[in-house]
Amino acid sequence: IPFTAPAMMISPDTKQITLGDEQIIIAGDFDGARRTVHMNIDSHDDATPSVQGYSIGRWEGDTLVIDTRHFSEHALGNGFGIPSGSQKHMVEKLTLNEDGKSLAYQFELTDPEFLASSISGEVTWAYRPDLTFAPAECDPDNARRFIGE
Numbered sequence: 001i002p003f004t005a006p007a008m009m010i011s012p013d014t015k016q017i018t019l020g021d022e023q024i025i026i027a028g029d030f031d032g033a034r035r036t037v038h039m040n041i042d043s044h045d046d047a048t049p050s051v052q053g054y055s056i057g058r059w060e061g062d063t064l065v066i067d068t069r070h071f072s073e074h075a076l077g078n079g080f081g082i083p084s085g086s087q088k089h090m091v092e093k094l095t096l097n098e099d100g101k102s103l104a105y106q107f108e109l110t111d112p113e114f115l116a117s118s119i120s121g122e123v124t125w126a127y128r129p130d131l132t133f134a135p136a137e138c139d140p141d142n143a144r145r146f147i148g149e
Helices: 140-146
Strands: 015-019 023-028 034-038 054-060 063-069 074-079 082-084 089-096 102-110 119-126
Touching: 034 054
Parallel strands: none
Antiparallel strands: 015 023, 023 034, 054 063, 063 089, 074 082, 089 102, 102 119
């Protein structure tokens, strides 16, 4: 099970962003996490819960604003050692910096089931065309070593 935002978005791995008119895909190579941001929908109604939640995006000038709800429960969904529940809600912003070679990523996270108040954070993603995007695929045999039976 891959990490979910915000951990997926702030982990220091290579990211790939694929822009489309109806969807934007954000993928990380650390654990093969992949998010779909729906650009043609304006409601979370009837969305099916998932590990990455259900993300709706909109442009505010040059900033992509992502509103995500309907997360599945996750043992590390709010950070290392902090689970998340079905009430988790995130609003994220990705803005191209003036240098054109980095993105500012900001998030605000609420989850009243596991967090006493909202938390926020910010990191910078560097544009690194010299790196190869190589997502790791889950190896069930390897993963079983970490499960107590």
